[in-house]
Amino acid sequence: MKRIYSPVLIAGLLLAGILLLTSHDSPAAAGPKRLSSFDPQVKQLLAQMTLDEKIGQMTQPDQEFLLKAPEDIQKYFVGSVLSGGNSDPKEGNSLEAWTNLYDRLQTEAMKTRLGIPILYGVDAVHGHNNVLGAVIFPHNINLGCTRDPALVEKIARITAREVRATGVQWTFAPCVTVPQDIRWGRTYEGFSEDPRIVATLGEAAVRGLQGLDLSSPLSILACAKHYVGDGGTSPRAAGPEGVAPAGPGASARLRLDQGDTRLDEATLRRIHLPGYIAAIRAGVGSIMPSYSSWNGVKCSASKRLLTEILKQELGFEGFLISDYNAIDQIKPGDYKGSIEISINAGMDMAMVPSNYRNYVRYLKELVEEGKVPMSRIDDAVTRILRVKFAMGLMDKNRSQLADRKLHQSFGSAEHRAVAREAVRKSLVLLKNDRQTLPLSKQAARIHVAGASADDLGNQCGGWTIQWQGQSGNVTPGGTTILAAIKAAAAPATKVSYSRDGTGAEGASVGIVVIGERPYAEGVGDRADLSLAKEDVEAVNNVKKAGIPVVVILVSGRPMILSGVLPQADAFLAAFLPGTEGAGVADVLFGSDKPSGKLSFSWPRSNDQLPLNLNGPKDKYNPLFPAGYGLSY
Numbered sequence: 001m002k003r004i005y006s007p008v009l010i011a012g013l014l015l016a017g018i019l020l021l022t023s024h025d026s027p028a029a030a031g032p033k034r035l036s037s038f039d040p041q042v043k044q045l046l047a048q049m050t051l052d053e054k055i056g057q058m059t060q061p062d063q064e065f066l067l068k069a070p071e072d073i074q075k076y077f078v079g080s081v082l083s084g085g086n087s088d089p090k091e092g093n094s095l096e097a098w099t100n101l102y103d104r105l106q107t108e109a110m111k112t113r114l115g116i117p118i119l120y121g122v123d124a125v126h127g128h129n130n131v132l133g134a135v136i137f138p139h140n141i142n143l144g145c146t147r148d149p150a151l152v153e154k155i156a157r158i159t160a161r162e163v164r165a166t167g168v169q170w171t172f173a174p175c176v177t178v179p180q181d182i183r184w185g186r187t188y189e190g191f192s193e194d195p196r197i198v199a200t201l202g203e204a205a206v207r208g209l210q211g212l213d214l215s216s217p218l219s220i221l222a223c224a225k226h227y228v229g230d231g232g233t234s235p236r237a238a239g240p241e242g243v244a245p246a247g248p249g250a251s252a253r254l255r256l257d258q259g260d261t262r263l264d265e266a267t268l269r270r271i272h273l274p275g276y277i278a279a280i281r282a283g284v285g286s287i288m289p290s291y292s293s294w295n296g297v298k299c300s301a302s303k304r305l306l307t308e309i310l311k312q313e314l315g316f317e318g319f320l321i322s323d324y325n326a327i328d329q330i331k332p333g334d335y336k337g338s339i340e341i342s343i344n345a346g347m348d349m350a351m352v353p354s355n356y357r358n359y360v361r362y363l364k365e366l367v368e369e370g371k372v373p374m375s376r377i378d379d380a381v382t383r384i385l386r387v388k389f390a391m392g393l394m395d396k397n398r399s400q401l402a403d404r405k406l407h408q409s410f411g412s413a414e415h416r417a418v419a420r421e422a423v424r425k426s427l428v429l430l431k432n433d434r435q436t437l438p439l440s441k442q443a444a445r446i447h448v449a450g451a452s453a454d455d456l457g458n459q460c461g462g463w464t465i466q467w468q469g470q471s472g473n474v475t476p477g478g479t480t481i482l483a484a485i486k487a488a489a490a491p492a493t494k495v496s497y498s499r500d501g502t503g504a505e506g507a508s509v510g511i512v513v514i515g516e517r518p519y520a521e522g523v524g525d526r527a528d529l530s531l532a533k534e535d536v537e538a539v540n541n542v543k544k545a546g547i548p549v550v551v552i553l554v555s556g557r558p559m560i561l562s563g564v565l566p567q568a569d570a571f572l573a574a575f576l577p578g579t580e581g582a583g584v585a586d587v588l589f590g591s592d593k594p595s596g597k598l599s600f601s602w603p604r605s606n607d608q609l610p611l612n613l614n615g616p617k618d619k620y621n622p623l624f625p626a627g628y629g630l631s632y
Helices: 007-021 025-029 035-048 051-057 095-109 140-146 149-164 195-210 265-272 274-281 303-313 335-345 356-368 374-390 404-409 413-426 456-460 481-488 533-544 582-588
Strands: 080-082 119-122 223-227 286-289 428-432 445-449 494-498 509-515 549-554 570-575
Touching: 035 374, 051 356, 051 374, 095 119, 095 404, 119 374, 140 149, 140 195, 140 413, 140 570, 149 195, 149 404, 149 413, 195 265, 195 274, 223 274, 223 303, 265 274, 286 303, 303 335, 335 356, 335 374, 413 570, 413 582, 445 481, 445 533, 481 494, 481 509, 481 582, 509 533, 533 549, 570 582
Parallel strands: 080 119, 223 286, 445 494, 445 509, 509 549, 549 570
Antiparallel strands: 428 570
16 A cells, blocks of 8 residues: 655655754764864954955965966965866976975965965875876775775875875865766766765765874865765766767767756755765865756855855855866856855855966955955955964974975885775675686686786776876886786796787686776766777687686776676676786785675666666666675
């Protein structure tokens, strides 16, 4: 019999759940020292500041454009600088070059009248991934498979240490998105489609990055992103401005990135808000609103989201930083009007890579015209300065230049050991017929195949040295899966390799490493998640040899496996493991048992997409459900 509930009861239950999730006292009261406890010091400094100096604190150019006019740091009292995805030191991506760049810009900032240091922000999203030789950890999709907050916190602590080695003190991480459609090119940046996992691991990441004391020289400022609902956008056909996705689905143009999330508020809160509540509970000092919209309104323009929910209801005491040129999208063609809307909605700092001069001019005009109240400027600057005081940046007895002693542990064996552990714990065994795995290290011959077997760039994925990532030997110090297999096998074992899988006859076992090539936002949106023809053929060629076949998939999301899963005796989902391929070999040869559980539902076909735990239960029929994973 169908049970009918009254609308009043339903509304009451929803409200009770919302209040439980968004209690003002819960997230803001727990954890590290409250940022507002620094308000007495902030108030004294704020009283000394001119309007120009205040607006400077709200301005974040990209160093790439400041290099052409470094004097602008003093002229505009710049409060923050970033390096975007491909914005590197002109001398290159070395540890030394990054450290020198930071010191140059910070020295310039300290020459201003009040000597307020800059905050330098980078996208260190899986290690200090812009810098050659850094440890590149598995992406968040992998960490979601571990279900291990202690490990995530440890990874974040190491990331903080390697970031601080270059002087930089702020990362635009963790990403606490809850991807609902794996065709989205940023899926791998999310821990899971399950908001509970995202909240748990996002909170652990903030704890690891910031520690209990932001003023520690080994802590960095975290930034929860992208607020809110960026993982729930509706698919749309790409227009002339759209980027054609790479791979087999390139002919079917699809856009999910920077789209519109069409949900009622109760559903938005249930699925997409828990990660921010947890991050605030951990004391996160900054949050980045999303490019995307909620029911047609840009998140960067929504006073409901930025001020009423985030600041007033949830008690967030840090500051909001816009995404890269995101303010431009609010009212295309009316930059001044876009600034007015976003700042009044609650944006505190604007990421304005190249257009910072106009931003400063227009914001000052808006204040003088009474369109942006001075109280809003003071609130924004108070929030920014709270964080700077909490980080110890205002301590005149402390050097704000890089601590080069930290170079000694950068990319160290100790740091790589933790990344290797993360690889082991994140691998998900999807199939293991006739106990094909673990392999014997004493096998006479192992034949390895596939385009991703000896490709460090494919292992690491996007946001690695370059914004979109790239195939090949992208950074020193890493170990490919092929190299790891060779190192782990017994000395008498012959390990042969062919990219296309030919030549496997006579081997004891074949290992085929297949998957996606690197990508990041925009480019990674794909309508078709089928495997590349080259990958399918490599598996088929090894299968023809009549030997057991182990397939390892390197990808930023689940892929359609109809062409290869029946051919495989064992199948491992490695997702994007990063530089430490030895962790894959540890599991292949049984030094460790696979323990990873899928952080996303695995579809049977493209026709099922989008598919996730939060959709209709009667339509949930995945090939492998979220949480699935075998062991030995």
